[in-house]
Amino acid sequence: EVQLVESGGGLVQLGGSLRLSCAASGFTFSTYDMSWVRQAPGKGLEWVSVISGSGGITYYADSVKGRFTISRDNSKNTLDLQMNSLRAEDTAVYFCAKSLRGMGLEDYWGQGIQVTVSS
């Protein structure tokens, strides 16, 4: 059974940093692209970033480019999101998601973790 469990969320001050982690199990982690997707309060889903199975290729939404860094440790089956220079508009629930092999869609999702940026 595929399981994705996010951790590391919480309350952070404007301009601060936070690191999210996602523990993956139930599949061969290194062979799948992984994404972060977020959802602001009362809003829809917004894609944040994706990383290839090897970790060598990464892409970001314009809204986070230069501030967020996605990474993975295939030896530990973990996915991370380092978030720097946080803004109020980064307040959201952040979801970790596994991509379907060979396609840019997400077929398994975590339960999400809250990040609140406060002034």
Add this chain to the structure above:
Amino acid sequence: QLVLTQSPSASASLGASVKLTCTLSSGHSSYPIAWHQQQPEKGPRYLMKVNSDGSHIKGDGIPDRFSGSSSGAERYLTISSLQSEDEADYYCQTWGTDFRMFGGGTKLTVL
């Protein structure tokens, strides 16, 4: 510019059928999409991928009541024999080499 458009809300009665629509912007009618369901206070759940020819591939454990189809730039999700647990937000998604994109979502109310 690629945009996915969904109606903000839809409603249908318990036991009835409903068809949700996701419209791809002009020039992008060949793109496949995915449908995801998000029940209140939960993470999204992948339902299916829908191709431009109407063929679809469902995710693990998705009931037969859920089906997908296409017409031109429109991609559809049909839910038959509506149940109370189908009340949720439904999002379509598409993708490219270096991005993913979601529609604004449709809130489905089961009456």
